[in-house]
Amino acid sequence: MKARHDGDAVPRGARALLERFCPPNVFEELIGDLEESCRSRRARDGRFRAWLGCWADSLSLFRAFTHRRGAAADHPRGFIMWDSYLKSGLRTSQRHWGYVLLNVAGLALGVACALLILLFVWEELRFDRFHAESDRIYRMVQAEPDQWDTKRQEEMSPLFAQALVDGVPEVEHVVRFLDRSPSLISRDADGADLRVYEEGFVYADSTFFDVFSFPLVHGDAATALDRPHTLVLTEAMAHKYFGGANPVGQTLLVNSVHPFEVTGVVADPSARSSLQFRFLASFASLREIPEEAGMLNSGWGVTAYPTYVLLENDAAAIVAERKIPGVLKRSTDAEHVLASRFGLEPLLDLHLYSKAGNLLGPQSDVRYVYIFSVIAFAILLIACINYMNMATARAAKRAREVGVRKVLGARRSQLARQFLGESMMTSFGAMVLALGLVLLAIPAFGRLVQRDMQAGIFAEPLFWLVILMFWAAVGLLSGSYPALLLSRFAPAEVLKGRLGGVSSGATFRRGLVVFQYTISVALVACTLIVHHQLDYMRTKKLGLDAEQMLVLPLQSSVVGKPSPVAQHTEAFRDELSRLDAVRSVAFSTAVPTQRSSRFGTQVEGSDETMFVFAYNVDPDFLSTMGIDVVEGRGFSIGMDDQSAVLVNQAAVRSFGWIEALGQTLPVRIGTADRTVMGVVRDFHFESLHASIEPVVFMPLGSRLPRYIILRLDATDLPATLQRVAAVWDRFSPEHPLDYFFLDDAFERLYQSEDRLAGLFGAFTLTAILIACLGLFGLAAFSAEQRTKEVGIRKVMGASVAHVVYLLSRDFVRLVGVAIVIAVPIAYIAMSRWLEGFAYRVDLSWRTFLFAGLVALAVALATVSFQAARAALADPVKALRYE
């Protein structure tokens, strides 16, 4: 009888499959039968039939062994064991409740942070989606062709609307807006004396409700904005001015002169709307207001009206866009209009992507969405890593438990399941805790990001799906490594007290610590730099002195009858100057941080259009603002040449002049030619995002000013304010005083950076906290592991300091590596961010050093606490420790 090794009869693939999946105890008998069967097939049938039949047999065996029970003490159904796991899991937790608490807290913190950030990101992404036709609404933008990618504007000429409707069939409706905030609103004369300067006063075309989905509570959407001198209130404003009653039919007085009939009440615009308003006045009214009518009729050169269109379908945008130049050519000859580039931007892109800003509401940047998403992910990762670290570190303690279980017959998969189950349990607890934390933190978080955050997301089914995925991901991710590691222990070795052969995962743990600290260090560095840039922007020399500058806007030079103050500027100035605290007074038509008019001109000999800002100022303006004249002279009282102008240094550069004095301005402003009589030092009038643009100063002459600027003494500002208000009231009893401080206005320009800094700071703190929690646990564990070693060293004469050094050395080295990795990453990221500012700080090595030191110090503090505790312990007890 020959022993034939004819395993070749079985196809290789089938054999491999069986080897992989078949439990070892049944494998032998099954493969034996299979080999025999295949051999006889080979002998009996043709090659192909034999092969086919053999494969069929092989696959059928799968059925056999899945039913076959395994080794001794096996349970036919897996879930019988779950309650035992639960019990042992709970008992383990109770014994090491400190560690468990640390773990759960760390996880919960990480998940809560990630959830908050995701909440924010979700809000950002859902802007403007509530409109029924949101995918068909577009906004017109224009820019100089070479600035198309960097700076666009949304203000259009009012003539566009009709031209578009006539010339572009893809356009169904057009809505124009004009922002006239703030306007003075007063409740008409029946004794109620509510008079307030209200923001959010916007004129809108009658097609407004056809395009946008803002539901009306009272009134008829089809006609509410048809007639002149009508307006629609938001619910909040209706409540403010009319209490609970239906205000339709009532009248409100605007700027003390113009009665507007209330034709409707609209629901307050959601926080997720790019269009924010409190009063919607009919566009038709503008024709009946003399000063506004003038602007409406001045043709294509005036740009002040944001214009939105509703296209017949969302694919029509490109077609419509291409028709615009043609439409323009038919309507106007104005060169600088034809030279500009025009486009249509989707409404849904407005909030995050548009380069045209948003006059009517808030705007953000998609980069922040990316950054915050990354941060959320990073924090979650750190928290999971913590758990992994802690669990594997404690593995050694449970090695004996694992050994015993294995001896009792637990299979590797069962052990893995047990540990995964434990981690799912922990992560469940953490999720519950995290949700609670999030609920508590939402109001504070809302303040931090300066956005009205609501817990509305809890109602979305998608949210709960995400939570479920979180739970699964966190639980599985965190539990995977410990499960894998622990189930590998060989029971015999383990019971003898050695983890022999298998590494206890120390290298991996070290890697995780490095990763955690890399993220933390990078975050710290970024936070420092963001704050640095913000500080810089706040304190940088603006070229003017913005402190204690009180600005009084005079609204009425645009709408309604002129303010009495504007008509009696000299008398007003005299009265104000009599106040001690008022150091100087000036008048002008424009002020830094507030939008002002621009004039455009074609540059000689090229296609480019150049824009300059125009300020009409009185002779005291420059001195009041603290702006230096660097060449020539400033304006003086009783000046002869009313056509003389001043320019800033940026203008000199743009015009390419070597010698500025006496030059004629290439830009046409008004009728006469303008000659330069002086050059003024550059000053910032916009945020430091933008570089300084050319400005032309012209004498105020007999024009009515729009702003009064006061430089005040620093002492007792509130009292001074009151006195100024008293003077004002004497001149203009009907209009209450409206004012702002120039430095506040500059501050407001940096709102989004402020918010970014706040968020960065908060999350950096969280990331560091979590990393420390992890390190704390690890250090505690490691110290405990080495108790005997410490005891021996102490007995041999080591000092406490030396022991501390020994125990901490390892961890400090890890943090050092983390710093080395983090610095280049942070450097690159911050360089990219700073590129968005025309004026920025330099990235100095000092910042990074500081960040590294902070991380190091924190890590040291954490570790040495544990190390010291171990070092100070009684060596006798240590030596007895088992």
Add this chain to the structure above:
Amino acid sequence: MRENLGEFEELVLLCVGILHGDAYGLSVRTELDERAGRSVTLGAVHATLYRLEDKGYLRSELGGATEKRGGRRKRIFALTNAGIEALRDMRKIREEMWALVPRLHPELS
């Protein structure tokens, strides 16, 4: 209580009985094929054998007396007393019922 015996299971039990001491997966399959004309996959046979063992009608042990299969031991199955009982019961029930069907009545067929 005792569970029902499927028709296939009954056949397999009978084959094990026939093969008396040499009943393992492959031999049972061959026996089934030859005697009952039932062509089944190897896996089905093994699965049934295991199931019958779980039910207590068969017992098994690993290892043939001689190493004929290139070093692979095989699992030999044998009927237990319970298995024999089950077979007898089935036969008894069947015969009783057969007797009640006129056309199948042994004396009249």
